[in-house]
Amino acid sequence: MINIQDELRAKAKELLKKKKVNVLIGYGSLNENDLPKPIFIREEKDVDMLVWNPFCINNLGKYLLKERGKIGIVAKGCDVRSIIGLIQEHKIKRENIVILGIRCPGIIDIRKLPDKGNATRLHMERKNNVVMVGGKKMQFEEVCYDKCLTCKYPSPIEADFRFGEEVKARKENEGDSVSKLESMNIEERLKYWDARFEKCIRCTACREICPFCYCERCILDETIPAWVSRSTDLSDTRLFHMIRFLHVAGRCVDCGECERACPMELPLRKIVKMIEKDIKEMFDFEPGTSLEDIPVLAQYNIEDREDFIR
């Protein structure tokens, strides 16, 4: 088997040495036992901190906006879609980034492991579809992120270098969660969401982690006037989410980071999926899948069959 981590390190060393990039954004751990975290490598000597393992979950795409100059970035299939989106929106230039794309076999959701995997993480092994968790065999599907179960683009659509063996798109079987919600009437749906929004602490992690929530002035933060109050009254929290999701509609690539970042474990990807479906049905558009695309809500077509816009 090819060792992705070794290959990544070698490539990172080369890129930094030849000054092809001045920073490499990747995953790193100080100790072998730690969960990988986003790291910024600027010198060759630090490359050995770079890791790749089935816990590398963060979408590093957003950090592209934090750096200047030539940037190297490690990106999984899903993360690459958000990078394409950012290029489409002219937030970054394709020629300024070097994408180290990973053909991703799926990532393990530590929330699904017994005790968050604290005791067993270090002794975890993955062979094909079986994961050994502290001596116990588990199917990969039981412990991976929900988004990985239905990932359509596990192999990066766009990359400068690719690592790992080709991974095929996984089957679409998550439609159920959306159709269940769709079959509810408005009152039932409101009840479903209110029961969840009630738990929201408005920590903004879902916004800050989202690659597309990059506005320097966000309406949710405005104070004069405060369009959305800081109050955790349900009416304010509903509005908070409605605004955020409407602002990422047609851009959101289902990287799932909002849901993962949410400390209160709100099922935000259910909204993501609804939006994705609407955008597909209404505009036949799939965000972040081609560099040539113009973001769907930034397009204007004189031939538009809807006449309200003319």
Add this chain to the structure above:
Amino acid sequence: MTEKVISREKIQDLLKKLGESYNVFAPVQDEGKVLFMSLENSSRDVVLEFKNALKPPKEVFFPQTDILFTFMKTTDGVRSEDAQRKKSKPNLIFAIRPCDVQALQLFDKVFSGDYQDSLYLERREDSIIISMVCSEPQETCFCTSVGGSPVTAEADIILTDLGDQIFASGLTESGEKILEDRNFKTATREFMDKKKEAHSRAEGSMKEVFNMNKISEIIGKSFEKPFWNDISRRCINCYTCTFLCPTCHCFDITDVKRKGGGERIKTWDSCMSPLFTLHASGHNPRGEEYSRWRQRLFHKFKYLPDNLGLLGCVGCGRCLDTCPTGMDIREILNIVISEDKTKE
């Protein structure tokens, strides 16, 4: 000190009785998470098998949103009205972990210092704290490194889970009074030994993750050091770590418009937000992201110890457990400490 035991299945009954005189907050299951919730008008079962609640029960005394007063337009101007505060019964927190109890001591000092915060003090008045020893501390717990312990707490009662039986020590007069309930039986020698054993097992499982010696001094010297930007680089400046922290107590006061008028509200605030220090002029003394992380550390390990004699961290580990970018306060603190050493 009164020492009693209560059998596990009697706990629900006990809580029901306590509910007659107190508003009881206890850990309950909510879609796989453990949260403290009021048992009033709730049919949820209390859980005792939990490591720690996702969210500290600080909101019992310091809710995320508190209405100070409401105002409304009238024919001859504006009328304001104090928010209705119905405090029917004193609050009781059941099975709160020792670290979270320690955090309440800081709250007490903060909210009854130069300014007496009546909203906090009213809720805190006559409240009862029943703590629960951590038999199995989590990997992320580090209470013993910040002067705490998984087995002691300044509570009214402290419980130790012994399986079928729960050991209960009454530490205050009000606590002992509760132990007079018929559900409690006198603890025999056997249970006392078991309790001791459980305590030393829990204490033995804790490691010292950093040395608090002269911490305020060391932190104080680090303000101008160049590493802040580097070590806080991956932080995205959300408010998770501060909102879920049992000791974080910063709040904001704003107005919110409602139909026909509005409310003046007090809501949790976070030093990780750029708005936290934004001046009306547009100037922001903490405009840089790293300066907010530095502030968080300084407040917890320098300003609070200097001003109130208490650390602003009780080692609950929530911030590092829930941070979406894996920021670990233990790691950062250790960097600051070791950088200080290399200097000398």
